Amino acid sequence: MASATDRSSPSAADISLTCPLCEQHYKKPKVLSCLHSFCQPCLDKQLQKEPGIVLTCDVCEQETSLPSQGLSGLPDDFVARNMLENILLSSANIVCTTCTSKSAAVSRCMECASYICPNCVSAHNWMLCFQNHHVVPLEELQGKAGRSALQRPVFCTTHQGEPLKFYCNTCQVPICKECTVLDHAITSHSYVYLTDQNVAVGNGLRTLVEQSKEKVDSLKKKQASLQDSAAQVEKQGEEVIQQINETIADLKTVLEQCKEELVEELNDWMAGKQEALNRLQSHIQDTVDRINHGCTFTENLLRQGSHVEILSLQGQVETQLQSLLTFNPQHKAEIQFVVNSDLLELIEKGSVGSLKSEELKAEASSSGDASPNDNENSPSRGSSYCSESGFSDGSGGGKSGSKVKGEVGSGGAESAPELPPKGAGRLPFEKTRTFSIHDTPEEIIIPPQDDSDVDGEGVERRTGSKSRIPDDRRQTFILKDSNQVDDLIPVVGDNNGNRYTTNSPRGSFRGGRGASPNPDLPPRPPPRAPTGMQKKPHYQNGGYNKAHHYSHSAPMSLEYQLGGYGQSPGLFNQTGGVVVSSYGDMYVADQGNHRIQVFDSRGNFKFQFGREGKFDGCLVYPNHLSITPDGNIAVNDPGNRRVQIFAPNGDYLGKFSVAHIKGVKDIAVSHEGQVLVLDHNAKCVHVFNQHGNLLQKLDLYKQLRLPTCVATMWTGDIIVADRNPHSIKIFDRRGNFLKQIPVKGFGYSPVRLCVDAQGNIVALHHSYGYFHITVFRPDGSTLVTSQGMKKMFYDFDMTPDGHPVVTTTDEHTVLYFSQLVRTGSKDNNLQL
Structure with missing residues (x-):
């Protein structure tokens, strides 16, 4: 049994007494299999909306199968319940x-678990049905010792009204006195008093918590090593490109096209490998968070729970923590260019060389890391995160039907561990595939979805059975890489039969643009690179910057970049959101330095405002930015859970709290000056005035799945980026769904949004480590898509004259590009 010292009142950081669904104190708190707790009435409402026998946790999306008794059969959160009793x-x-x-009330009956008045006290003293009930005055309970002993009795779910007194070692569950006679007879079952078993179970749970904490340390070390692996991929990729160039230098006439193919496939591998490393790092962090929560829950249970409560939750806690302990990610990122020793002699046979790489996996340890109970007889751990072959390396094997051969493991020691399922939020798994260009019976080439295998220039696309390499040279080279599971990077297709992997946005924040374009703006002078900034040349196709089969693509010409890592003015410690005023001034959130920096249209530093703190005008990790119709700057201040309004010169104007919104993902300001706050947890948009008064709450739960960004159009319509499915969804100001703009033909998730000076919808999205900017007309048709650039972006905005301004996370910089769309001309002609 937990001691009185163990049951001392924990801090609010240790135990939450608020239901994540209703945001009120728990009413009959129930614990799901993931160890998150909710009110029973809230879970009942959720079941009414989505009937079934499986509940999906609103916090972590893990699924819980309901017992035969329904919600009432779920275990109580004893610790939270007892804390509420103390309150x-x-x-x-x-x-x-x-x-x-x-x-x-003047007393409490410990058997009835009820507070009673003087009349009920008399009834308890004289009525036979209350003969053995223990009545305690409130004054005695309100003492420290009384509070420690304040607990409700735990009754048997089979024999109503019978308290749990014994523990069946055969079935490993607490039982009542009636159970020992009927269902757990001593002739076939072994049972002891709960007090005798509690010590052994408590020690076992403490040992499991220690193992879980050690697992967290191990996972964090591996997570840190992924950063070095990403740099290694970059370095090795450059070395292989050099080897490729040297190898085929004397074969220009015959092998020039082979060179381009090798470089293209290598870039796809490098980008995919970088993406896979990011995915695996995110997966590790997710597992760390779930282990930390499990440890905190178990420690609170051991410290606050009675022996009955601990034993009641023992199996569920052990199942969750032991399943997480089996997670053991592995990663390798090596590639080399293998040159044929008889290259010149074999050139007519098409054997130039091949790329070989190791796999990126996350698998269960076979050397003792896994729990000894993790065998075929162990209880079910739920659906697996990954298929039999482990985790995808993210490359996707290149394009479908291309000359890429994927070799897939067959399970065994390489099998990935089963983890609790994430629920309906997951995208469907793709089956493992093998692609080959060898003319052998094992060749598998995915056909295109239509007959458009020839482009406008009469060049055959690399889909289906078509190839740009002549038939007699289709065995010129082999690029080998593995694509074990597409579950980390879901695979989608376009209308041309090409297949791409998509990227999941990782916390980028974005505010819509509220200020109307100013038609009277003077012509903007041509930008120049400020002192100390590097002038960047025009990015050409090839190398790391190449288009991915866009029919209307424009080059990304970088005019200048500013910033870098540091604390001095003009430098950044993790760039955040960016907005551009109607006069071309750029406001950039400097998250790590807790400030907003302002630059003119030429990139020259002007001033900064904000400092770390909780007072008015102070900021803690500012991220979202948006601009009001009168030019003021709205700043999301997540460290203080509020939105602050600043004048264009940085003077503090006002603030309002958003602490009641649990999942603030983005902010935007409409042309009427209303502040929109996107709540990605509740899938809704809160609309405030600039004084913080809530005007309306738009419930978009039925239309949105994974919203990432919100912005507003001139008409007052609200646009939201949703990455499942990959689309941009448009609503009127009342929240009525109007239409959806699919990201058709690209297969990339729209991550950040804004509306340019011509009323076009502009989306910033990325895949394979490249980011692209796509401009959609208001009717949803595509105007232009930029060629890709290999950067990790955070946010972007468009200047009044159509220049994209992008903040990056990998270099702490702000990038200023040339116009994608000419302004002031008919139909926004492309700037090519």
Whole structure:
């Protein structure tokens, strides 16, 4: 049994007494298999909306199968329930919960778990049915010792009203006295008193918590090593490109096209490998968070729970933590260019060389890391995160039907561990595939979805059975890489039969643009690179910057970049959101330095405002930015859970709290000056005025799945980026769904949004480590898509004259590009 010292009141950081669904104190708190707790009435409402026998956790999306008794069969959160009892005991107005008189309570019956008035106290003293009930005065309970002993009895779910007193070692569950006679007879079952078993179970759970904490340390070390692996991929990729160039230098006439193919496939591998490393790092962090939560829950249970409560939750806690302990990610990122020793002699046979790489995996340890109970007889751990072959390396094997051969493991020691399922939020798994260009019976080439295998220039696309390499040279080279599971990077297709992997946005924040374009703006002078900034040349196709089969693509010409890592003015410690005023001034959130920096249209530093703190005008990790119709700057201040308004010169104007919104993902300001806050947890948009008064709440739960960004159009319509499915969804100002713009033909997730000076919708999205900017007309048709650039972006905005301004996370810089769309001309002609 937990001691009185163990049950001392924990801090609010240790135990949350608020239901994540209703945001009120728990009412009959129930624990799901992931160890997150919710009110039973809230879970009942959720089941009414989505009937079934499986509940999906609103916090972590893990699924829980309902017992035969329904919600009432789920275990209670004893720790939270007892804490709420202590809070109620501190209240000055405790009424009788036994009778209907609503009189003030003076005592508590420990057997009834009810507060009773003087009349009910008399009834307990004289009535035979209350003969053995223990009545304790409130004054005694309100003492420290009384609070420690304040617990409700735990009754048997099979024999109603019978308290749990024994523990069946055969079935490993607490049982009552009636169970020992009927269902757990001593002739076939071994049972002991709960107090005798509690010590052994408590020690076992403490050992499991220690193992879980050690697992967290191990996972964090591997997570840190992924950063070095990403740099290694980059370095090795450059070395292989050099080897490729040297090898085929004397074969220009015959092998020039082979050179381009090798470089193209290598870039796809490098980009995919970088993406896979990012995915695996995110997966590790997710597992770390779930282990930390499990440890915190278990420690609170051991410290606050009674022996009955601990034993009741023992199996569920062990199942969750032991399943997480089996997660053991592995990663390798090596590639080499293998040159044929008889290259010149074999050139007519098409054997130039090949690329070989190791796999990136996350698998269960076979050397003792896994739990000894993790065998075929162990209880089910739920659906697996990954298929039999482990985790994808993210490359996707290049394009479908291309000359890429994927070799897939067959399970065994390479099998990935089963983890609790993420639920309906997951995209469907793709089956493992093998692609080959060898003319052998094992060749598998995915055909295109239509007959458009020839482009406008009469060149055959690399899909289906078509190839740009002549038939007699289709065995010129082999690029080998593996694509074990596409579950980390879901695979989608376009209308041409090409297949791409998509990227999941990783926390980028974005505010819509509220200020209307100023038609009277003077012509903007040509930008120049400020002192100390590097002038960047025009990015050409090839190398790391190449288009991915866009029919209308424009080059990305970088005019200048500013910033870098540091604390001095003009430098950044993790760039955040960016907005551009109607006069071309750029406001950039400097998250790590807790400030907003302002630059003119030429990139020259002007001033900064904000400093770390909780007072008015102070900021803690500012990220989202948006601009009001009168030019003021709205700043999301997540460290203080509020939105602050600043004048264009940085003077503090006002603030309002958003602490009641649990999942603030983005902010935007409409042309009427209303502040929109996107809540990605509740899938809704909160609309405030600039004084913080809530005007309306738009419930978009039925239309949105994974919203990432919000912005507003000139008409007042609201646009939201949703990455499942990959689309841009448009609503009117009342929240009525109007239409959806699919990201058709690209297969990339729209991550950040804004509306340019011509009313076009502009989306910033990325895949394979490249980012692209796509401009959609208001009717949803595509105007232009930029060629890709290998950067990790955070946010972007468009200047009044159509220049994209992008903040990057990998270099702490702000990039200023040339126009994608000419302004002031008919139909926004492309700037090519």
